[in-house]
Amino acid sequence: MAEQACEVQLSIGSQFENIELVQSVLEESLESLDFDDDSRYWIGIAVREAVANAIKHGNLEDPRVAVAVEVRIADGAFGGRALEIRVRDHGTGFDPGKVGDPRDPANLLKPAGRGIFYMKRFMDDIEYNFGPEGGTVVTLRKRLGTRG
Amino acid sequence: MAEQACEVQLSIGSQFENIELVQSVLEESLESLDFDDDSRYWIGIAVREAVANAIKHGNLEDPRVAVAVEVRIADGAFGGRALEIRVRDHGTGFDPGKVGDPRDPANLLKPAGRGIFYMKRFMDDIEYNFGPEGGTVVTLRKRLGTRG
Amino acid sequence: MKATIRERDGVSIIELKGKITIGVGDVAFRETVHKALETGAKKLVVNLGEVTTIDSSGIGELVAAFTTVSNRGGKLRLCKIPPKVDDILQITQLIQVFDIHDDEDEAIAAFTA
Amino acid sequence: MKATIRERDGVSIIELKGKITIGVGDVAFRETVHKALETGAKKLVVNLGEVTTIDSSGIGELVAAFTTVSNRGGKLRLCKIPPKVDDILQITQLIQVFDIHDDEDEAIAAFTA
Numbered sequence A, B: 001m002a003e004q005a006c007e008v009q010l011s012i013g014s015q016f017e018n019i020e021l022v023q024s025v026l027e028e029s030l031e032s033l034d035f036d037d038d039s040r041y042w043i044g045i046a047v048r049e050a051v052a053n054a055i056k057h058g059n060l061e062d063p064r065v066a067v068a069v070e071v072r073i074a075d076g077a078f079g080g081r082a083l084e085i086r087v088r089d090h091g092t093g094f095d096p097g098k099v100g101d102p103r104d105p106a107n108l109l110k111p112a113g114r115g116i117f118y119m120k121r122f123m124d125d126i127e128y129n130f131g132p133e134g135g136t137v138v139t140l141r142k143r144l145g146t147r148g
Numbered sequence C, D: 001m002k003a004t005i006r007e008r009d010g011v012s013i014i015e016l017k018g019k020i021t022i023g024v025g026d027v028a029f030r031e032t033v034h035k036a037l038e039t040g041a042k043k044l045v046v047n048l049g050e051v052t053t054i055d056s057s058g059i060g061e062l063v064a065a066f067t068t069v070s071n072r073g074g075k076l077r078l079c080k081i082p083p084k085v086d087d088i089l090q091i092t093q094l095i096q097v098f099d100i101h102d103d104e105d106e107a108i109a110a111f112t113a
Ligand SMILES: Nc1ncnc2c1ncn2[C@@H]1O[C@H](COP(=O)(O)OP(=O)(O)O)[C@@H](O)[C@H]1O
Pocket: A049, A053, A054, A057, A058, A089, A091, A092, A093, A094, A099, A111, A112, A113, A114, A115, A116, A117, A136, C056
């Protein structure tokens, strides 16, 4: 993705195997950006989690319902340029404030509840927005031009 | 792409390097479909041509203008199922009837004019549509369940 | 993703390869663990050497396997943790939950120690 | 895509690798041909052995190179055509336009024949 062409949009049916499709697009999109291999890897993991949640919790794995993914370079984020990935579903939303820390002793042995935590750890910033008529949008951001 | 999740949409800025992005999505999308390696290869080539035309002739290589690509399984085409790929640009359109055969002696040594010919050769059917407010849509179809 | 199971010195070794991710890899792993438990296995080693990617569902399955095996009076150990999986285990603080070994030999030896 | 140029027995060999496709490969190929012509080359062989993909722009560049070289009183031959490129040359009927050889040796020999 060259610097000026700062947006790619992808829409997939809500099936887990389509996560690989998102990964291919993401990999291609990140190719020309200044991230090291580790950063690319972890961004990929964070996006996996966002899309998995949209498919599972948002669209309840209905293959006819779309998950939309947008990849762009946003100016201004963090006072500089940032990679911005947005994942949108058609679910009823949830309260991110009520999601516990998976490292709490009470949660440590739970088989789920680590997805949002992964996203927070591997990105510089994550933000949830909910449409007035439903639908969850999670925006993942990673600063550009800083390695590691 | 599983059989029931029959649609993927991708939107890219009008730069030739984004053709590779379309190719990745296409490859992933074709993975679970019953085409042999040769068919996959030639479908990929046909889609390259469609997207290249949208970028070059349609959107005049303006990276801010989008080319939209849709990949789906369409029932009913050819009385059976078919892979259907649609490529949409924001150009002023053209008259496909006026495009000559590149094999004509008068055209054989021309350095251009083989893109639509490639598409026709490698797909079972191609169709052009033009929006009332501009924009070209080319639909490429390939029968499913027939090898070769 | 590929999950295979084999026996060594009375220990069931489950070898995972590729992506342990939602919808595919996680399910295959779960089924393999259940298959081992059905045959009465109580000593399990999961070899993660060839794992390339583990998402939160994959990690969740590891935790679930650990709990299931423990609840049945068995023991599940991990070995050959690739750096990226190690990072995840550190970050999630699961590193303290699992019994982790360098390789299969060491993990098997731990059962007789 | 990679385009390299080298000399053998007074013949300029242009070797193409990878994708000869719009926007990247086609331009690189054109520039390489022009570079050869600037040094006064009149005998050119294009080795396509390692080409994986050629789109209509890439084929167009081959035709343009053929014409440019001919117009300058030179001769451009092709060799080591991979099956997929051969299919394209058949379909476009350009197979009859180009002078095609199995390998570099044969193409070079054709200049002295
Ligand atoms: N896109 C979404 N739509 C609705 N609910 C969501 C969405 N993403 C996350 N959630 C809710 O937040 C919880 C925590 O998500 P996460 O940390 O990813 O763990 P997990 O998916 O394993 O439960 C989920 O169980 C779900 O209730």
